[in-house]
Amino acid sequence: MASSKRVLPGLGPTLGFALFYLSVLVLIPLIAVFTKSASHGFEAFWSAATSPRLLASYKLSFGASLIAALINLVFGLVIAWCLVRYEFPGRKIVDALIDLPFALPTAVAGIALTALCAPNGWVGSIAERFGIKLAFSPLGVLIALIFIGLPFIVRTVQPVLEDLDTELEEAASALGASRFQAVRHVVLPTLMPALLTGFALAFARAVGEYGSVIFIAGNIPMVSEITPLLIIAKLEQYDYVGATAIAVVMLLFSFVALLVINALQAWHARRSGMDGKARK
Numbered sequence: 001m002a003s004s005k006r007v008l009p010g011l012g013p014t015l016g017f018a019l020f021y022l023s024v025l026v027l028i029p030l031i032a033v034f035t036k037s038a039s040h041g042f043e044a045f046w047s048a049a050t051s052p053r054l055l056a057s058y059k060l061s062f063g064a065s066l067i068a069a070l071i072n073l074v075f076g077l078v079i080a081w082c083l084v085r086y087e088f089p090g091r092k093i094v095d096a097l098i099d100l101p102f103a104l105p106t107a108v109a110g111i112a113l114t115a116l117c118a119p120n121g122w123v124g125s126i127a128e129r130f131g132i133k134l135a136f137s138p139l140g141v142l143i144a145l146i147f148i149g150l151p152f153i154v155r156t157v158q159p160v161l162e163d164l165d166t167e168l169e170e171a172a173s174a175l176g177a178s179r180f181q182a183v184r185h186v187v188l189p190t191l192m193p194a195l196l197t198g199f200a201l202a203f204a205r206a207v208g209e210y211g212s213v214i215f216i217a218g219n220i221p222m223v224s225e226i227t228p229l230l231i232i233a234k235l236e237q238y239d240y241v242g243a244t245a246i247a248v249v250m251l252l253f254s255f256v257a258l259l260v261i262n263a264l265q266a267w268h269a270r271r272s273g274m275d276g277k278a279r280k
Contacts, residue, residue: 030251033244033247033248033251034244034248036240036241036244037241037244037245037247037248039241040241044241044245045241045245045248048239048241048242048245048246049245049246049248049249052222053221053222053225053230054227054230054246056221056222056223056225057225057226057227057229057230058227058249058253060138060141060224060225060226060227061207061226061227061228061250062207062253064138064141064142064145064206065145065203065206065207065209066203067142068142068145068146068149068202068206069149069199069202069203069206070199071146072146072149072150072152072153072198072199072202073153073195073198073199073202075150075153076150076152076153076154076157076198076202077153077157077191077195079098079150079154080153080154080157080158080161081161083095083098083154083158084158084161084162085161098150098151098154098155099151099155100151101147101148101149101150101151102151105211106148106209106210106211106212107211107212107215109144109147109148109211109212110144110211110212110213110214110215110216111215113135113140113143113144113147113212113215113216114135114140114215114216117134117135117140117143117216118134118135118136119133119135121135135216135218136216136217136218136220136224137217137218137223137224138217138223138224140216140217140218140224141213141216141217141224141226143216144209144212144213144216144217145206145209145213147212148205148206148209148212149201149202149203149205149206150202152198152201152202152205153195153198153199153202154198155198156194156195156197156198156201157191157194157195157198159194160190160191160193160194161191164187164190164191168186169182169183169186169187172185172186193265193269196261196264196265197265199261200257200258200261200262203257203261204254204257204258207250207253207254208228208250208254209226209228210226210228210229210232213226213228213229214226214229217229227246227250228250230246231243231246231247234246
C-alpha cells in the first residue's frame with residue numbers, strides 16, 4: 001500500500017524549524033534582556049529595579065491590570081452571552097465593535113479616551129460634579145486597560161458558548177434546577193478554561209500596554225506612572241541597564257502570573273475529568 005502523502009514534513013524537520021523560529025523571536029531576545037540587566041552586577045540591578053518610583057509604577061501597572069482583567073471577565077462573559085444567545089437589532093454592529101480595540105491604533109484610543117474623560121469631556125465633566133477624577137489619575141489608567149482588554153474575553157468565550165448545547169441546560173431545568181443553578185453547575189464549568197485563557201490574555205496585554213495609557217494617565221510620578229513608561233524614560237537617558245532591569249522584573253511577574261493561571265487551568269481540567277468519571 002502506498003504511503004499517504006503528508007502536507008508537512010516529519011516530526012524532526014518540523015520540530016527543528018519550530019524551535020529555531022521560537023528561539024529567534026522569543027528566546028534569544030529574552031536571554032539578551034537578562035544578560036544585559038546582569039552585566040553590572042546584582043547590586044546595580046537591585047538598585048535600578050526597586051527605587052520608590054518604580055515600586056509605585058509596579059503597583060499601578062500590575063494592580064490596574066489585574067482589576068481590569070477581572071472586570072472584563074465579568075462583563076465580557078455577559079456580552080458574549082448576549083451576542084450568542086439572543087437576537088436583537090444591531091447585533092452584528094455590536095459584534096463588530098468588540099474588535100475595535102484590536103483595529104484602533106493605541107495612541108488614537110488613548111487620545112479618544114482622554115478627550116472623553118478629561119474634566120471638560122462628556123464623561124469627565126459629569127464625573128467631576130461628583131468629585132471623581134477620571135483622566136490623569138490611576139482611574140484613567142484602569143479605564144484604558146479595560147478598553148483594550150475586553151475583546152480578549154469576549155472572543156475566547158464566544159466560540160465556546162456557540163458550541164455549547166442548550167439541551168444540557170434544559171435537562172438541568174427539567175430535573176428541577178433553577179436558572180442560576182443551571183448556569184453555575186452546567187455552563188460555567190464548561191466555560192472556565194476559556195474564561196481563564198481570556199483572563200490571561202487580557203492581563204498580559206494590560207501589563208505591557210503603553211500607547212493607550214500614557215495620554216489618559218497624566219504620567220504623574222508616584223501617582224499615575226506606568227512601568228512601560230519608565231522603561232522608555234530609561235532608554236531616552238541611555239540607561240540600558242536600568243531599562244533592562246525593569247523589563248526583567250516585568251517579565252518575571254508576568255511569567256509567574258501566567259504560570260499560576262495555567263496551573264489553575266490544569267487543576268480545573270483534572271477536576272472536571274474526575275467529576276466526569278465519578279458521574280459515570
